[in-house]
Amino acid sequence: MQLLANNFTKNPKTKPLPPGRVKIIQALISLLEHKEFNAITTAEIAKRAGVTEALIYKYFKDKRDLLHQVLREYxxxxxxxxxxxxxxxxxxxxxxxxxxxxxxxxxxxxxxxxxxxxxxxxxxxxxxxxxxxxxxxxxxxxxxxxxxxxxxxxxxxxxxxxxxxxxxxxxxxxxxxxxxxxxxxxxxxxxxxxxxxxxxxxxxxxxxx
Amino acid sequence: MQLLANNFTKNPKTKPLPPGRVKIIQALISLLEHKEFNAITTAEIAKRAGVTEALIYKYFKDKRDLLHQVLREYxxxxxxxxxxxxxxxxxxxxxxxxxxxxxxxxxxxxxxxxxxxxxxxxxxxxxxxxxxxxxxxxxxxxxxxxxxxxxxxxxxxxxxxxxxxxxxxxxxxxxxxxxxxxxxxxxxxxxxxxxxxxxxxxxxxxxxx
Amino acid sequence: MQLLANNFTKNPKTKPLPPGRVKIIQALISLLEHKEFNAITTAEIAKRAGVTEALIYKYFKDKRDLLHQVLREYxxxxxxxxxxxxxxxxxxxxxxxxxxxxxxxxxxxxxxxxxxxxxxxxxxxxxxxxxxxxxxxxxxxxxxxxxxxxxxxxxxxxxxxxxxxxxxxxxxxxxxxxxxxxxxxxxxxxxxxxxxxxxxxxxxxxxxx
Amino acid sequence: MQLLANNFTKNPKTKPLPPGRVKIIQALISLLEHKEFNAITTAEIAKRAGVTEALIYKYFKDKRDLLHQVLREYxxxxxxxxxxxxxxxxxxxxxxxxxxxxxxxxxxxxxxxxxxxxxxxxxxxxxxxxxxxxxxxxxxxxxxxxxxxxxxxxxxxxxxxxxxxxxxxxxxxxxxxxxxxxxxxxxxxxxxxxxxxxxxxxxxxxxxx
DNA sequence: AATGAATGAGCCTTCATTCAT
DNA sequence: TATGAATGAAGGCTCATTCAT
Missing domain, CATH: 1.10.357.10 (Tetracycline Repressor, domain 2)
Incomplete structure (x- = not known):
């Protein structure tokens, strides 16, 4: 079983999620594998996701909200x-x-x-x-x-x-x-x-x- | 029962701990009653203890070490x-x-x-x-x-x-x-x-x- | 002769350097005229440059790196x-x-x-x-x-x-x-x-x- | 030749220098062997000398004065x-x-x-x-x-x-x-x-x- | 002669966040 | 949709230094 393997499995007709959003979430997940959330900076997340920090705030209220969204998906x-x-x-x-x-x-x-x-x-x-x-x-x-x-x-x-x-x-x-x-x-x-x-x-x- | 009520109960002849140290610990405890540790600043701790921030770093490696010392006493x-x-x-x-x-x-x-x-x-x-x-x-x-x-x-x-x-x-x-x-x-x-x-x-x- | 008079003389088509970066460098130079580097604070540099201290750290690793960049341009x-x-x-x-x-x-x-x-x-x-x-x-x-x-x-x-x-x-x-x-x-x-x-x-x- | 090998060679009748002072000077010298002066703290000097920081200020105006005294002896x-x-x-x-x-x-x-x-x-x-x-x-x-x-x-x-x-x-x-x-x-x-x-x-x- | 306790001052640095484009 | 540029706010921490004893 691989949770979160892709995000549209369960609902094929959802309009595709914005790629930026997906990349950000994936980035945080991959960073969480080796690092505590508080020790992860938005700069790091953005870099890993290949987007700018500003984009994070387009999709998420704040850094913690991003964490909660990740958790929610899980x-x-x-x-x-x-x-x-x-x-x-x-x-x-x-x-x-x-x-x-x-x-x-x-x-x-x-x-x-x-x-x-x-x-x-x-x-x-x-x-x-x-x-x-x-x-x-x-x-x-x-x-x-x-x-x-x-x-x-x-x-x-x-x-x-x-x-x-x-x-x-x-x-x-x-x-x-x-x-x-x-x-x-x-x-x-x-x-x-x-x-x-x-x-x-x-x-x-x-x-x- | 009141843990930590005083620090010399169990060993009356220990040379008295530096008052500053005791005050700092007490200050953190009292702040933790209403506030999350991360939200407590060293400035706050020092103020509550009636000492300077620098003194915290005389007795504790860093802010987190202070938390651990408090925990240790408990x-x-x-x-x-x-x-x-x-x-x-x-x-x-x-x-x-x-x-x-x-x-x-x-x-x-x-x-x-x-x-x-x-x-x-x-x-x-x-x-x-x-x-x-x-x-x-x-x-x-x-x-x-x-x-x-x-x-x-x-x-x-x-x-x-x-x-x-x-x-x-x-x-x-x-x-x-x-x-x-x-x-x-x-x-x-x-x-x-x-x-x-x-x-x-x-x-x-x-x-x- | 005035070294550093402007930064694009020699390469007119380079995309313009971020103005903040230029201002910071200029600010440090002007401060160095009357003050020793160690006695110059980042706050001072930022103020003189008309930017925030944080911006210094966007463009330079640390205060000393800024000095080295200035030297490099010279x-x-x-x-x-x-x-x-x-x-x-x-x-x-x-x-x-x-x-x-x-x-x-x-x-x-x-x-x-x-x-x-x-x-x-x-x-x-x-x-x-x-x-x-x-x-x-x-x-x-x-x-x-x-x-x-x-x-x-x-x-x-x-x-x-x-x-x-x-x-x-x-x-x-x-x-x-x-x-x-x-x-x-x-x-x-x-x-x-x-x-x-x-x-x-x-x-x-x-x-x- | 070993400069500073001992401090009374050249003037045998000088009253012996306070041991604390000597230890402090020796400590700084030994620290300077591997470390830049600015990166050496008074705490370090005191520790190496086996005295308290306060004693440094008994014998020297300030940290820099100590450096100058060392230089002067040399x-x-x-x-x-x-x-x-x-x-x-x-x-x-x-x-x-x-x-x-x-x-x-x-x-x-x-x-x-x-x-x-x-x-x-x-x-x-x-x-x-x-x-x-x-x-x-x-x-x-x-x-x-x-x-x-x-x-x-x-x-x-x-x-x-x-x-x-x-x-x-x-x-x-x-x-x-x-x-x-x-x-x-x-x-x-x-x-x-x-x-x-x-x-x-x-x-x-x-x-x- | 020496110390334990404490301080004042400020510094560099970080980080989440915003906004015009 | 996405970015480059810049910021606000504080925050932990260091270090030389002093003073009563």
Whole structure:
């Protein structure tokens, strides 16, 4: 899977995006691969994109808005992907398991996406007011719905606040991927998903017989 | 509890720290209460501390080093506190529960500490090379040791990688405190600890009978 | 003669240099007339040029690079001038004499040029790595070639290392102009050239008959 | 020969210089071996000397005064040395030759001395008002006197202004040593003196017969 | 004789951003 | 659609220097 491989796959009739805009986004992404967002200058972005700095401000409100647009594209792609991934799966726990796998997998495949989400965006107050943040909340709601679905179907305990469960799930995922993202270590979605689900579904306590 | 209330509590005979240094640290802490680190200028810090900007650079390598020193002091205090908190507790799970409570509690009580750790420090590559980061890793090791202790005493499952368990614990804690920290919401250590332990110890899966 | 009077004399169809760049260079030159380079601030330069400090850094790597660019323009002009001056002169010694005159004359006419070359540039290690320094070496080579030409034509002794001769020539010129430059005293190219050539060509030893 | 080897050689009954002062001077000298004066900070000097920065200001008016004191010590030593070297030499030209050798030799042996004199001191207007500058002028006078002595004894031409001769001599020496000083190349007093005297005494012009 | 603590002043530099063309 | 030129605003940081002890 390659998120953002091209920008018109999902909607062939959209009028082609301005090439300048695309180049700018690609430039930032490629720079983010090796550099912290704050350490990247607009001059650098423009140079890498082969355009002038001024053009950035034609398409984006400011530098941070550009970051949010990049993030948004990633999120949209992930949204599409996730929907696809969950299709045809029965049972809330099975769906959650798949979601965990998809989540870890997208981080494993798109380090830049992970980096933006885990470290770059959340630092800045602006983010929480951005349209992009809403996408994240939507995703968060999806997880919550899945949990509640599981409670109703009696797959999941009803004596735990669903939001706490969600925190446990998302927190574990992020923690587990964090060092991979920061230090560029490999992330293995399959193994991690298995361990994580075992942990989250059954708990760490050893059953005595 | 008030971490950092004074700097000589634990070692009364240390020669007094230069007052300037103390004032600078205090100033940054107080500014962090209402402002993001990057948005705080050295001029502001100096003014609040009642010293000159130059003095900051006498005691700290740069602005970020100052942040790390602040974090270090918090971490050291938390280390002392945690050791105290764990005294006299029997059983690995009980200790883990207490640790979770202490962790959440210190975030609840010291929002600035939490903010630095959760959002300010980890953004910057420097952090991972700092001496302070080592303290965090030490803490991380403590958690791991507790988990392994639990495995040996057969309180904790031995079919889960201890590191995954640690990620689950620390990730959940951070996720659960995160919004409290970012949006200034209240954090309730007692309730959160209970829910979290219930989740982590027993799992989310509903037992059929 | 007024070196640097305008920047497009020699190449009328070059696309006009950005006016800001020109103004900055002019500003530094005018400031150097009464002030040491290190004592001149970028703020001053910008103000005198009627631009912002930031613009300086658009066109020059740093303050010192600006100095080197100024020097480079002087050197280029001097190069052109010298070539012109030597045209039509026969004999290596006659050419050397003319070169000495041109050299002294350019110092006499452009104190700022002299100041940069004799005191400002050579202090700083950067200078010796600069592209501008290469121009100086080129000039130095020209002198050496002239000397060697004289040796071949048997006008100049062949029992002296040409490089030592060059040191004698250039060293004498600089020494003789130095106090003029430092203390703002008048420099008389005609008289000085005559004395200097008499000294260098014939030596100080009195011939006995 | 090692100038400045110890500071009381020449005057055994002077009361011992304060050790702090000596250490500071030594520190600056040792730093000047590898670093430009302006790039050396008082903090560095103090550290190298093993004293506090404040102490520098007990013994020296300011940082530049310290440089001048160092230079002064070198000059005094050279003065003593030169006097010694010229003893028993007959003839103005022979004395000049010896002086040239001594001059080149002291630069060859004491690069730091040469560096201060050739590049560090003369940059700064302060220098020309300093007491140390007077020592340099004294030396300059000595050279002039030697020249005039030669004119009187009819060893040296009387149709050249003695000052021009002096410029030729000193200028050649400095030029010839300059690159040695800047780029740390070896300087050979014997060979250079021979070439230089040949050049200065007899001139570069080839005698036709 | 020497120091620890602190300062004043300002400097170079950076960077996101704008606007006329 | 895109650019070249220029800017505003501050910002971190350095360094020589002072003074009470």
């Amino acid at each position: 999120l949209e792609q992930y949204g599409v992907q996730l929907e696809h991934d969950l299709k045809g799966i029965k049972g809330a726990l099975n769906k959650l398991r798949k979601l965990i796998w998809s989540h870890i997998n997208v981080y494993a495949t798109n380090k830049v996406f992970a980096r933006i989400l885990l470290v770059e965006a959340r630092t800045h107050p602006d983010y929480y007011k951005s349209e992009t943040y809403n996408l994240v909340k939507q995703y968060s709601d999806t997880v919550l719905n899945l949990i509640e679905e599981g409670v109703l179907s009696e797959e999941i305990r009803d004596d735990l606040p669903p939001k706490v469960i969600r925190h446990g799930i998302l927190g574990s995922i992020e923690q587990i991927c964090f060092s991979g993202v920061i230090f560029g270590r490999e992330i293995s979605p399959d193994k991690l998903t298995e361990d994580l689900c075992e942990l989250l579904f059954k708990g760490i306590e050893r059953k005595r017989n | 971490l050291e205090q938390y280390g002392v506190q945690l050791e105290h908190d764990l005294k006299g507790i029997k059983g690995a799970l009980n200790k883990l529960r207490k640790l979770i409570w202490s962790h959440i509690n210190v975030y609840a009580t010291n929002k600035v500490f939490a903010r630095i750790l959760l959002v300010e420090a980890r953004t910057h590559p420097d952090y991972y090379k700092s001496e302070t980061y080592n303290l965090v890793k030490q803490y991380s090791d403590t958690v791991l040791n507790l988990i392994e202790e639990g495995v040996l005493s057969e309180e904790i499952r031995d079919d889960l990688p201890p590191k995954v368990i640690r990620h689950g614990i620390l990730g959940s804690i951070e996720q659960i405190c995160f919004s409290g920290v970012i949006f200034g919401r209240e954090i309730s250590p007692d309730k959160l600890t209970e829910d979290l332990c219930e989740l982590l110890f027993k799992g989310i899966e509903r037992k059929r009978n | 050197l280029e002009q001097y190069g052109v001038q010298l070539e012109h001056d030597l045209k039509g002169i026969k004999g290596a010694l006659n050419k050397l004499r003319k070169l000495i005159w041109s050299h002294i004359n350019v110092y006499a006419t452009n104190k700022v040029f002299a100041r940069i070359l004799l005191v400002e540039a050579r202090t700083h290690p950067d200078y010796y790595k600069s592209e501008t320094y290469n121009l100086v070496k080129q000039y130095s080579d020209t002198v050496l070639n002239l000397i060697e030409e004289g040796v071949l034509s048997e006008e100049i002794r062949d029992d002296l290392p040409p490089k030592v001769i060059r040191h004698g020539i250039l060293g004498s010129i600089e020494q003789i102009c130095f106090s003029g430059v430092i203390f703002g005293r008048e420099i008389s190219p005609d008289k000085l050239t005559e004395d200097l050539c008499e000294l260098l060509f014939k030596g100080i030893e009195r011939k006995r008959n | 000059l005094e030593q050279y003065g003593v040395q030169l006097e010694h070297d010229l003893k028993g030499i007959k003839g103005a030209l022979n004395k000049l030759r010896k002086l040239i050798w001594s001059h080149i030799n002291v630069y060859a042996t004491n690069k730091v001395f040469a560096r201060i004199l050739l590049v560090e001191a003369r940059t700064h207007p302060d220098y020309y008002k300093s007491e140390t500058y007077n020592l340099v002028k004294q030396y300059s006078d000595t050279v002039l006197n030697l020249i005039e002595e030669g004119v009187l004894s009819e060893e040296i031409r009387d149709d050249l202004p003695p000052k021009v001769i002096r410029h030729g001599i000193l200028g050649s020496i400095e030029q010839i040593c300059f690159s040695g000083v800047i780029f740390g190349r070896e300087i050979s007093p014997d060979k250079l003196t021979e070439d230089l005297c040949e050049l200065l005494f007899k001139g570069i012009e080839r005698k036709r017969n």
